[in-house]
Amino acid sequence: MSTVTSRTRADAATEPADRRPTRRLRPRRNRSGAGVHVWDATPLTRIAIGATIILSIFPLYWMIVVASRDASAATTFPPPMTPGGNLADNVSTAINDDSSNLVKGLINSFIVSGTVAFSVVVISTLAGFAFAKLRFKGSTVLLAIILLTMAVPLQHIGIVPLYIMMIELGWVNTLQAVILPFLVNGFGIFLMRQYTIQAVPDELVEAARIDGASTLRIYWNIVLPAVRPGIAVLGLLTFMQNWNEFLWPLIALSPDNPTVQVAIQQLTTGNYSADYSMIFTGTLLSILPLLIVFIAFGKQIVGGIMEGGVKA
Amino acid sequence: MISKAARRTKLRWLVGVAAIALLAPACGGDDDSSSGSSSDEPVTLTVNVFGGDGFGYDNLVKQYEQQHPNITVDYNVVTDDYDNEYRPQLIQQLDAGSGAGDVVAIEEQGVGQMMSMDDAWVDLSDYGLDSRESDYPAWKWDLGHTNDGKLAGLGTDVGGMAMCYRTDLFKQAGLPTNRDQVAAMWQDWDGFTQTAQKFVDSGVDSAFIDSPNQIYNIRLVQEAGNGDGTSYFDRDNNYILADSPAVKTAFDYVLQLNDMGAIGKFQNWTDEWNVAMEAGGFATMGCPAWMAGVIESTSGKQNAGNWDMAPVPGVSGNWGGSWLAVPAQSDHPEEAAALADFLTQPSSQLAAYKAISVFPSAPEAQQNPAVADSKNAYFNDAPVGQIISDSITSFQPVYYGELHSAVRAAVEDVLYGVVEGTYSDDEAWDAFVSAGQEVVDTSG
C-alpha cells in the first residue's frame, strides 16, 4: 500500500522530461532540502511508532505507579495502572533511610560524573584538536592506538589489578578511585576530532600561526569556541554514561559512600527490601536527574547522537 | 613589564597547572576521624552489622553517645544477606586494610573463616576484655578466638531455633492453631512430615514450608550436633561433605518433603521470598530468635496475629548468633573496643532483645525474667524466651570450617534447584556434592 503511494509521489517529484507528467501532487521535501525519503507516514508506521513509544515508556510508568502507592501495589492482581498518592511520603522515607544512603549516592554521583564529564571534555578537546589540525609524526599510529583502546572494556578486564592498585594507594572507598579509571575514554577524542575537523577551517589555523599565535592560543581562542556544540554533546553523553556505571563503583566503594547505582542496589537488601514501593521510589529518584538533563537538553542530545552516528 | 613571550609562557603554565589540577584526585568522601586518640578528641566510630533488622542497637548507640559526648557512632545495617554480600565484602575490606568499620559483626557460620584471619583483628584482651569470659558459655567464648588464640570477638546473640507458622493458613487447612497442639503434632520429624502431608492434602494455595534452605539447615545442625559436631569440614579443614551422615540425612529429608510438594519455590532473602512472607505464600518457616524480628517487619502490621511460634521438631537447634570484633585497621582501637564491650554487655543484650527479639548469649541475660518469661505480642504472645532457651539448652555446638559459608551458599543453590525441578532426585546428590567441591577448588 505504501509502495503504491510512494511510487506515485516519487513519480510526481521527478522531472517530467523522462516521464508522462502526472501532476497529481506537489513534490514534498523537507525544509533543508537534504536527502529525505518523500514517503509519508502511513497508518502502519504510526502504529509501529506508537507501539514503540508505549513500550519505551511503560516500565517507567510502572515505576511511578508503584512508587506512588504502597508495598501491596506490586503484589496485587490485576496490577494497578494508575498512580496513587503516596509519592511524597515514600520519597521522604527513602531519603531518610540510612541503610541505602540514597542522598549520599546522588551527591557522589553528581560529583563523580560531573568531574569525569568535565575532564573527558578537556582531554578530548585537547587531543582532538591535535589530531584534527596539527601535523605531527606518529599521529596515525597514536590514533590507531586510541581506536584499539576503545575496544577494551577496562573496568571488566582490568578490574582485579585496578582494585589491587586502589588498595595499595589507600584509595578504596574514595571518590578518586571511581573517577580516574573512567577518564580513559577514547570515544571522546574521536568525537572532538570530527567536530574540530568540521568546525575549524584549516585556513584559520594557518592564518593564526602566521600571526605568531602559539598552539595553546589557537586552542583557546579559535578551536574551543568553534566546537562548543560538540563539547556540550560530549559532556552530556559522558555525564549520562558515567551516571550509569555500576560494576567498578560496586567494587571500589563501600555501602556508606556509594554512587547512585550502588545506593539503589542497596535498597533491595536494606531496611525496605520487601517493600517495592520504597525500592521503586529510590529508583525513580536515581533517574530523575538524568531525566531532567534529558528534557532540558534533549534537542542537543538527539542532535549529538545523530551526528555521531553519521560520522561513525 | 612582561614580555609577550613571557606572558605566553605564563599562560601556558597556567593552563598546564589547571589541566593537572583537573586530573588530580578530587577529595575523597572520608568524613572520618582526627589523628591521635586523646579521650577528648571528637571521634566517629563506625559500627557495621547485617541482618534484616540489624542488631537492635539504635537506642544503645544513642545512649553510648550521650555517655561519651566526644564520640559519634555511625551505626549501619549493611545488608540482610550475610553469606552472599556482607561476608565477601568484609573479607575484601579486611584484606584491603581499609573500608571495614571500627566495630563489625561476624555471624556464626562465617566465624571460622573470620577467625582464621588472625592478623585482621585487634586482640581485645589488650584492653582488658578477657574479663568478659564469665559472661558467656564456654563454646560461645571459645568461638570468639582466632586460631592463634587472640580474643577477637565478643558474643552478641544466639539464634536458637523455633518454628514459626501462619495461624490463618493452618486454620484454612484444618490444622490446629494452638501452639501447644502444634508442638505436640510435630514433636519429632516424622510428626512434621505428617503435618506437611495433611497441609498439602488440604489443598490450600500456599506452600507448607518457605524454602528448602532453612529446613535443611535446621535438620543439619541438629543431626551434626547429635553426631560428632562436624558438617562440611572436619576439624582439620578437610572437605567431608560427601561422607557426612548429618548432611545426607538433612539432604534426604528435603527431598522427601519436596516429593510431597510441601516446599515453597523460594530462596530466602530474595525479593519473592520477602513478598511471600507478607502475602502468605508459605505456612511455616524456621525461626531462630532474630527471625521473629524479620518476620514482623516484613509482614507488617496487617499480619499481626497471623504468625505464631512453636518449638521446632526435635527441640534443639541454633542458627546464627554473632560476635562483635574490632578490625586491626581501625583508627581508634581503644574506643572501638570499649564500644564493642558496651554493646555486648548482658544489659545491652537484654536491650537488644527487647528491641528486635535477638536472643542474648550471656546466661545472665537469658535468665533475666524479661527474657526468660518474655512473650512476643506480634506472635500471639508466644513465650519466645522459653521456646528459644529450651532449644539452646539441648543444643550441641557444630564446627564450621573456614569455607563453610561459601560452600553452604553453593550447595543450597542445588537444593533450590531440586525444588525448582531443575534436578531430579537421582541427579541431586551428585550435583550437591560437586557444587561444594567447585567452591573448594576455586577458592584461594
Add this chain to the structure above:
Amino acid sequence: MKTAERVASEPQAQPASPVRPRNRFRRFLSLVDLKASPYLLVSPYFILFLIFGAFPLGFTLWVSLHDWQLAGDKEWIGLDNYQFLLTNERFRMTVVNTIGMFVLATVPQLLLALMVANALNKRFRGRLLIRLGVLIPMVTSVVAVAIVFSQIYGTKYGMVNWFLGNFGVDPIDWRKTSLASWVAISSMVDWRWTGYNAIIYLAAMQAIPRVLYEAATVDGASSRRQFWHITVPQLKPVIIFTVFISTIGGLTLFAEPMMFNSGRLDGGTTGQFQTVAMYIVQAFRERNNYGLAAAAAWLLFALIVVIALANYLVVNRIRESR
C-alpha cells in the same frame, strides 16, 4: 625590520638589544611549540591510559599466572588458572551464557532499531518529541531498570506472568531455565538500547542520497527491496559501529543478570544465567582467588576480540546491489 635592526646593532658593542635575543628565543619557542605541542596535547590521555589502561592489562596477566590472594604469598603457577578454567564445566557454562545473552540482546535489538529508524524516517508531526520518547530508555539508570524488569518478571507476582496468565499460559519461572532467563535479561538490554541505535541509524539514513531510491523506484523495486538493497548496505559503516559497541556491552553484561537474581552473583541455581563478568567478580570477591579472576578476565578479553572480529566479517559481507 629584523634585517635593519641587525645591521644597526652589529658593528658596535652595544648594550644587548632586547630585541635580538627575544627574537631568537621567540623563534625557538615557537619551533618547540610547533613540534612538541601536539604531543603535549595528546599526552594527558596517554598518560592516563598508561596508568589506568595499559598497566592494569599487563598486571592482570601477571596476576593470572599466580596463585594470588591479597594477604599472603603469591605463588607462581604459570598457566594453571587458565587450564582450570578452560576445562571447568561451570566456567564454560558462563561463556555459553554470555554468548547466548549477547546474541539475544544484540541481534533483535539492532534489527528492531533498523525498522524503527525506517519508520521514523517518514514525515510526520512532532518528530523531535517522538525521538525523545524513543530515547528515554537510554536515560534510565541501569540498576533501576534491572530492578523494575526483575520485578515484572517475577514468577508469582510479576506482571508478565499475570499478562500471560490471561491467555491461559502457566506461570513461567523466568529464572529457572537458561532460555527463559536469557530472554528476560536480554529484553532489558534490548529495551534500553534499541532507541539509541535507532536514532543513530536514522541519522545515517537521512544522509543517503535520494537519487538512489528514485532510480530504484523507476526500476520497479518494492520498498522492501529498497530497504534491504539500498538502505542497509549504505548503512554498513554505521552498522559495523553499532554492532561493535553492542558486542562489548553484551559480552560484559553484569548489572542486569546480577539484579535479576536479587543481587546475587551465582546466576541462578545452576548458574544458568551467570555471565563471565559475574564469574570474575565472584572469583575474587567471594572465593578470594585473585589469580583465577584475572585469568577469567583475560579469557573474556580474548572472547571479545574473537567475537568482534567475527562480527566484523559477517557484517562486512553486506554487499550493495547495483
